[in-house]
Amino acid sequence: MDFVGAYAPAHLKFLLEGFVVTLEVAFLSIFFSFLIGIIIGVLRYSRIPFLSPVLAVGVETIRNLPLLLIIFFTYFALPEVGFKLDKFYAAILALVIFESAMLSEIVRSGLNSIEKGQIEAARSSGLTYTQTLWHIVLPQALRRMVPPIVGQFISLLKDTSLAVVIALPELMNHAQIINGQNVNYVIPIFLLVAVMYFVVNYSLSLVSRRLEHKHT
Amino acid sequence: MLDYSILIEHWDMYMQGFSNTLKASVLALIGSLAIGTVMAVFRIAPIRPLNWIGAAYVEFIRNIPLILIVFVFFVGLPAIGIRFDSFTAGTLGLTVYTAAFIAEVIRAGILAVPKGQMEAARSSGLTYLQAMWHVILPQAVKIVIPPMGNQFINLVKNSSVLGVIAGLDLMYFGDLISSETFVTFDVYIFVALFYLLLTIPLSLGVGALERRLAKSR
Secondary structure, eight states: OOHHHHTOHHHHHHHHHHHHHHHHHHHHHHHHHHHHHHHHHHHHHTTOTTHHHHHHHHHHHHHTSOHHHHHHIIIIIGGGGTOOOOHHHHHHHHHHHHHHHHHHHHHHHHHHTSOHHHHHHHHHTTOOHHHIIIIIIHHHHHHHHHHHHHHHHHHHHHHGGGGGGGTOSSHHHHHHHHHHHOGGGHHHHHHHHHHHHHHHHHHHHHHHHHHHHHHO | OOOHHHHHHTHHHHHHHHHHHHHHHHHHHHHHHHHHHHHHHHHHSSOHHHHHHHHHHHHHHHTSOHHHHHHIIIIIHHHTTOOOOHHHHHHHHHHHHHHHHHHHHHHHHHHHSOHHHHHHHHHTTOOHHHHIIIIIHHHHHHHHHHHHHHHHHHHHHHGGGGGGGTOSSHHHHHHHHHHHHSOOHHHHHHHHHHHHHHHHHHHHHHHHHHHHHHHHO
């Protein structure tokens, strides 16, 4: 094991560059997933005939598939039907598809956790269904959703590492490139990479735990 | 329209991948149940250093990517002379990773058993381990079955990382078939269907159990 050689400044810089891509992909993905997740969650909650059941089938299908398969799909299979994406966007598309399904379930159970009496009260005081949803149900539900969403973001940060299969230049990919130079680097590099993921994710989980205590 | 001749001509490969995915998932489940139970007991046992070991294991492993752990078994340990074949390395990685989540599920289950149970068992002369094994764990099992089912679903999905290290699972054979046929789209649709064949019944089962448990409360 060669800790000194493995932790050469050039390597550290290279790993950091990878981590920036990891964070970038994670942030962009959670942002779009959150928007789509809210839309799907609200539509499913509203029990619209035909649309809600179709969304239910879609969400359940995606949730029951491995993310790795979805990444393969957006990068290798979509070009076959004339939809070619760069690695970066293929990875984000796959993550957004998967995470939107996950987040929509969080949104839906958040909405379901709001007591029915509140909706009845809002409706009987003259608000329309959309107004009730927007002003009464969503704001309360969103607050309850924060801890599980942070949890989902931690998963997402870890899951970006799967994009190593399409050689997206994120943290795992950069680690593997350094490892390829010298077998004595492998363990020190994996150790450092693990610590990098751990520090960010553990901090996030502490934030999430604190928020949970605040609300209960 | 999907090209079903791919499925028919490569049926044996799909089946081999399917059975290896199932095998890796079941083996990893058994292994992670064992490690997870030990870690959960460590975390709540009245011995400080054990608490630390349990907490360190769970918090560290839960916050790093699965693929990193698999790489440690597949690339890291061979660097210091410990070698595994790819299927074993993948299954070991899955086991170590899933154990951290299962430990949390079991811990929550144990904590859900009223405290008086432990006190009663201890005061009637059982040792801590006896009380845990004969009194607490059997009651915790009922509570943890639905979340455990969810962990098994995740495990089946996560077993796809074996494909990254040529671990002979469904993903790996999907890769192989697509490089033989030069077809990607259809090949992976069939791979997806095989995964759903495992995960959808599990999801429905877990959902039904959760509803039943919610009713009995």
